[in-house]
Amino acid sequence: MEIDMQHISKAFGPNVVLKDVNFSVKGGEVHALMGENGAGKSTMMNILTGLLEPNGGSIKVDGKETHFASALEAEQHGISFIHQEMNNFGEMPILDNMFLNKEIKTRFGFIDNVKMKAIAQESLAKLDVKLDLNQPIGNLSVGQQQMIEIAKSLMTDAKIIIMDEPTAALTENEIGKLFDVIKSLKAQGVGIIYISHRMEELFEISDRVTVMRDGLTINTYNTKETNVKQIVHDMVGRDMGDFYPDRHPKFGKVMLETNKLTREGVFKDISFSVRSGEILAFSGLMGAGRTEVMRAIFGIDKLDSGTITVNGKQVKISNPSDAIKDNIGFLTEDRKSEGLILDDSIADNIDLPSIEGFVKHGMIDRKADRDFVNLLMKRLTVKANSAEDEAGSLSGGNQQKVVLAKWVGSGSQVLILDEPTRGVDVGAKREIYDLMNELTDRGTAIIMVSSDLDEVLGFSDNIAVLYEGKLMGVVPTATATQESVMTLATGGEN
Amino acid sequence: MDNQTETKRHFSFGDFYSKLGPLVALIVLIVLVSILNFSFLDPLNLLNLLRQVSINALIAFGMEFVILTGGIDLSVGSILALSGAFTAQLVLMGVPSFIAFLIGMVTGGIFGALNGVLIAYGKAAPFIATLATQTIFRGATYVFTKGNPITGAKMSNNFGFQFFGQGYLFGIPFPVYIMVLFYILAFILLHRTTFGRKTYALGGNPRAAFVAGVKNNKMIIWIYTLAGFLSAVAGMILTSRLASAQPDAGVAYEMDAIAAVVLGGTSLAGGKGKMFGTLIGALIIGVLNNGMNLLGISSFYQQIVKGIVILVAVLLDRKQAKA
Numbered sequence: 001m002e003i004d005m006q007h008i009s010k011a012f013g014p015n016v017v018l019k020d021v022n023f024s025v026k027g028g029e030v031h032a033l034m035g036e037n038g039a040g041k042s043t044m045m046n047i048l049t050g051l052l053e054p055n056g057g058s059i060k061v062d063g064k065e066t067h068f069a070s071a072l073e074a075e076q077h078g079i080s081f082i083h084q085e086m087n088n089f090g091e092m093p094i095l096d097n098m099f100l101n102k103e104i105k106t107r108f109g110f111i112d113n114v115k116m117k118a119i120a121q122e123s124l125a126k127l128d129v130k131l132d133l134n135q136p137i138g139n140l141s142v143g144q145q146q147m148i149e150i151a152k153s154l155m156t157d158a159k160i161i162i163m164d165e166p167t168a169a170l171t172e173n174e175i176g177k178l179f180d181v182i183k184s185l186k187a188q189g190v191g192i193i194y195i196s197h198r199m200e201e202l203f204e205i206s207d208r209v210t211v212m213r214d215g216l217t218i219n220t221y222n223t224k225e226t227n228v229k230q231i232v233h234d235m236v237g238r239d240m241g242d243f244y245p246d247r248h249p250k251f252g253k254v255m256l257e258t259n260k261l262t263r264e265g266v267f268k269d270i271s272f273s274v275r276s277g278e279i280l281a282f283s284g285l286m287g288a289g290r291t292e293v294m295r296a297i298f299g300i301d302k303l304d305s306g307t308i309t310v311n312g313k314q315v316k317i318s319n320p321s322d323a324i325k326d327n328i329g330f331l332t333e334d335r336k337s338e339g340l341i342l343d344d345s346i347a348d349n350i351d352l353p354s355i356e357g358f359v360k361h362g363m364i365d366r367k368a369d370r371d372f373v374n375l376l377m378k379r380l381t382v383k384a385n386s387a388e389d390e391a392g393s394l395s396g397g398n399q400q401k402v403v404l405a406k407w408v409g410s411g412s413q414v415l416i417l418d419e420p421t422r423g424v425d426v427g428a429k430r431e432i433y434d435l436m437n438e439l440t441d442r443g444t445a446i447i448m449v450s451s452d453l454d455e456v457l458g459f460s461d462n463i464a465v466l467y468e469g470k471l472m473g474v475v476p477t478a479t480a481t482q483e484s485v486m487t488l489a490t491g492g493e494n
Numbered sequence: 495m496d497n498q499t500e501t502k503r504h505f506s507f508g509d510f511y512s513k514l515g516p517l518v519a520l521i522v523l524i525v526l527v528s529i530l531n532f533s534f535l536d537p538l539n540l541l542n543l544l545r546q547v548s549i550n551a552l553i554a555f556g557m558e559f560v561i562l563t564g565g566i567d568l569s570v571g572s573i574l575a576l577s578g579a580f581t582a583q584l585v586l587m588g589v590p591s592f593i594a595f596l597i598g599m600v601t602g603g604i605f606g607a608l609n610g611v612l613i614a615y616g617k618a619a620p621f622i623a624t625l626a627t628q629t630i631f632r633g634a635t636y637v638f639t640k641g642n643p644i645t646g647a648k649m650s651n652n653f654g655f656q657f658f659g660q661g662y663l664f665g666i667p668f669p670v671y672i673m674v675l676f677y678i679l680a681f682i683l684l685h686r687t688t689f690g691r692k693t694y695a696l697g698g699n700p701r702a703a704f705v706a707g708v709k710n711n712k713m714i715i716w717i718y719t720l721a722g723f724l725s726a727v728a729g730m731i732l733t734s735r736l737a738s739a740q741p742d743a744g745v746a747y748e749m750d751a752i753a754a755v756v757l758g759g760t761s762l763a764g765g766k767g768k769m770f771g772t773l774i775g776a777l778i779i780g781v782l783n784n785g786m787n788l789l790g791i792s793s794f795y796q797q798i799v800k801g802i803v804i805l806v807a808v809l810l811d812r813k814q815a816k817a
Contacts, residue, residue, distance in 0.1 A: 298705075320705050320706070321707040330705060341703065341765070343699075343765055344694065352707070355691055363686040
């Protein structure tokens with residue numbers, strides 16, 4: 001089978017995701033698809049498998065213009081999609097999950113478990129997986145579930161298999177098995193579209209590689225004729241405007257220092273420090289463990305080992321309340337679920353971490369509290385009719401300012417900002433950067449976790465790069481390039 | 495009423511109900527009952543009504559905190575019975591009434607704390623956890639009382655013991671003072687202290703509250719402790735008034751308390767509600783009970799009417815949540 005996608009375009013409302021993308025794959029080859037988060041890889045694959053409707057372009061299967069109306073139809077034509085995020089029903093047995101909506105029935109209309117089990121086991125045997133198929137799938141590790149997902153696609157008579165980050169959760173051993181299977185599928189004439197962030201895999205397994213960026217195909221190479229440097233350059237090579245305010249940092253003493261922070265299976269031996277007046281950016285790909293490290297520092301998740309020193313004093317942080325007492329603030333990645341109480345007023349959100357400071361004779365001093373809130377709202381230019389408005393009624397940018405006001409107000413000397421400008425419009429973005437400048441001028445140490453590489457390079461002093469739970473290095477922003485950061489973030493040598 | 499509210503700006507009825515509705519409903523109800531039976535307004539009847547209300551109101555004040563966190567406490571009636579039985583036994587053993595009452599209230603708090611621990615650290619759903627403890631505490635009451643009322647001369651001839659539930663001060667039943675005292679305390683705790691603010695935060699978004707430094711588990715334990723404590727205070731009044739501890743005292747009292755909270759405009763989803771509303775809610779139920787008795791409505795029909803009133807309040811709450 002041969003698939004040829006030409007000039008594919010796609011927009012969600014005013015948001016153009018794919019501008020003009022060409023991609024093809026034929027039986028017997030592994031074609032890798034590379035690109036940063038948001039480059040449009042998943043959208044492309046969703047269009048191919050009928051989950052999304054393209055706005056323009058053509059899809060040819062064996063030279064014939066084709067259009068799949070649904071994922072099921074694509075599957076019936078021999079295109080199988082192994083999703084990165086698995087949609088399993090944890091309480092249901094493995095077998096039932098594997099045959100969900102595709103149950104085989106006996107002639108009396110009952111489910112034919114014997115036959116289903118035989119088919120499933122044959123497919124799992126190819127991957128060297130031996131499991132009791134009657135146990136709930138939720139018992140399995142993410143890696144094992146991923147193997148089940150792969151086995152599911154082998155059960156179908158797939159001619160083309162799309163694998164989206166198939167190895168993200170697998171062990172070395174499992175990856176080896178998977179690669180053996182891929183090789184044997186290749187030999188049988190099956191075509192594979194392989195999406196991965198891992199450079200080394202790409203060179204081990206793929207025949208061709210296509211790099212996407214910002215909804216465009218940048219280049220397609222024969223894997224043998226290219227190298228890591230070329231691909232990284234293609235992935236990130238865009239110009240940066242002067243969108244970011246200048247940094248004129250004056251570093252003071254070390255405000256926060258971590259020593260070998262470890263949370264088993266999530267991150268390991270994370271040691272870094274951030275000084276007064278510094279913006280330390282944390283970069284890395286999705287799932288590298290950036291947010292997880294911050295959550296552990298702030299006491300939301302437990303650390304297995306390691307120590308944290310704040311302002312020269314070793315501290316024990318077992319919950320956010322401890323962290324706040326040590327003058328740490330944490331703007332979480334997910335504003336709606338962890339940053340704000342949407343039904344509560346702006347004022348009640350802003351003063352929550354500082355509320356103990358307004359107690360007079362056992363009661364809250366309402367006037368002092370409201371003065372404090374109004375001052376912060378003015379300072380952070382929160383646009384609202386009154387401090388009593390519900391936080392949920394504000395725009396994304398203003399909501400983010402409310403969360404910032406909360407942590408500025410609590411007197412944070414170390415401020416952890418996890419994706420501070422995500423989902424925020426351009427104007428508010430600039431205001432947030434200006435505020436960060438103002439805070440560091442006053443001596444606050446800021447840790448900024450960001451998936452936006454432009455932002456990391458455009459508005460930080462040093463960059464810490466994580467890859468699979470390990471700190472690959474801390475580089476000064478002045479000498480860092482998109483390529484050097486990306487190389488670290490994909491596990492390459494610098 | 496509808497026309498006035500609907501025409502003003504964006505005033506939805508649900509919105510209106512949550513702010514002033516309970517009070518308006520109470521006034522309408524009082525006017526209605528007074529017209530139908532004039533003896534309702536007899537001061538003696540009103541004082542009697544307030545005394546009847548005091549028990550449910552005390553439980554409802556605690557329930558208000560619990561429901562604000564998005565939880566529920568079904569064990570309040572059983573805690574009332576068990577702590578009442580303890581106190582009665584202590585009085586029979588010769589312990590001074592005042593001390594016996596204090597011990598009873600503290601044990602109620604301890605039972606409540608147990609609920610809190612199950613919910614906070616056991617991660618048990620409040621409904622199930624307190625359903626289980628409701629049965630356990632009730633069973634313990636039966637075991638403790640051997641199924642018979644605890645009573646004796648030391649209770650029935652004991653002025654100090656009886657004054658708590660039966661006494662009058664300046665012509666007003668003593669339980670009414672207790673209700674007012676605890677209303678003021680609960681009001682201050684909820685609306686004027688950080689404890690109250692954290693209660694709202696916990697109910698509004700527990701994860702955001704935690705990140706903002708609220709110790710969720712600790713708060714939950716304290717809130718259920720408070721609910722248990724206030725149930726026990728109500729238990730003291732009931733035991734004193736009857737001059738005996740009944741093994742089946744307080745059965746289904748959780749329903750009236752929950753109804754008072756909901757009628758008072760507090761959202762069962764948590765995070766929204768006022769102590770004043772709960773006081774009004776308790777009064778609505780009191781007037782409803784008292785009024786229907788005066789009107790000679792059979793107790794079978796009374797149940798249906800009360801159910802319908804609660805249902806209407808819940809539907810209004812849903813409407814408000816959607817708007």
